[in-house]
Amino acid sequence: MLRNNKESFGLISILFHWVIALIFLGQIPLGYWMVRTSDFTLQFSLYQWHKSFGFLVLGLSALRLVWKFANTRPSDPATMGPLERATAHAAHVILYLSLFIIPVTGWAIASSSPLQIPTFMFNLVVIPPLPLGISDSAEAFWTAIHAYLAYFSAAVAVGHILAALHHHFWKRDAILTRMLNPHRKAPERQLTQKVKS
Ligand code: HEM
Numbered sequence: 001m002l003r004n005n006k007e008s009f010g011l012i013s014i015l016f017h018w019v020i021a022l023i024f025l026g027q028i029p030l031g032y033w034m035v036r037t038s039d040f041t042l043q044f045s046l047y048q049w050h051k052s053f054g055f056l057v058l059g060l061s062a063l064r065l066v067w068k069f070a071n072t073r074p075s076d077p078a079t080m081g082p083l084e085r086a087t088a089h090a091a092h093v094i095l096y097l098s099l100f101i102i103p104v105t106g107w108a109i110a111s112s113s114p115l116q117i118p119t120f121m122f123n124l125v126v127i128p129p130l131p132l133g134i135s136d137s138a139e140a141f142w143t144a145i146h147a148y149l150a151y152f153s154a155a156v157a158v159g160h161i162l163a164a165l166h167h168h169f170w171k172r173d174a175i176l177t178r179m180l181n182p183h184r185k186a187p188e189r190q191l192t193q194k195v196k197s
Pocket residue numbers: 023024027028029031032035050051053054055057102103104105106107108109110119143146147150151
């Protein structure tokens with residue numbers, strides 16, 4: 001139940017997926033709002049929340065990747081054609097990369113900014129800056145990269161969500177449910193039970 005098998009994701013992969021997806025999707029409107037608010041006290045605290053949750057995504061994604069490589073991946077249903085498989089896997093690779101590259105480019109903004117405002121992650125630890133050049137132009141460069149990548153990945157995530165809904169409501173296969181319900185029995189046990197019955 002904790003680990004993946006060939007039919008379904010296990011509980012740990014499911015928790016990683018949904019916790020990270022929720023924070024990641026929340027970061028987009030939070031980032032959009034915090035750069036546009038004119039209330040500077042609120043802005044300071046929104047930046048700290050945004051940076052804290054961004055580092056949380058980075059840390060959880062590193063753990064998720066270790067878990068992914070220590071587990072098997074459920075096979076694609078036979079109803080998926082080669083083009084559909086390739087598109088789905090390409091979207092997953094882009095989303096996985098985004099979970100690392102976007103927080104690191106955000107970290108680069110904070111590190112290259114002449115303001116040098118420290119990141120107090122959830123008021124618990126101070127995150128040190130990356131060793132980067134500090135200037136207005138470096139900050140503007142990393143801000144542009146961070147914003148473009150964030151909105152691009154949001155568009156990919158929308159495609160990914162629509163594809164999951166298409167599978168569930170149109171094709172009526174188990175793609176969405178296997179990311180919601182962890183399997184309960186190991187396949188060997190199911191097999192033995194079938195043989196016995
Ligand atoms: C899941 C990860 C993250 C996502 C999805 C994300 C997304 C965004 C978005 C959508 C914006 C608004 C862009 C705009 O409209 O101009 C933004 C701005 C910003 N983000 Fe992130 N971010 C993430 C992580 C981080 C991290 C880890 C940091 C820093 C340690 C960070 C620092 C910033 C800063 C400083 C800005 C404001 C840039 C400016 O002054 O215009 N972000 N982010």
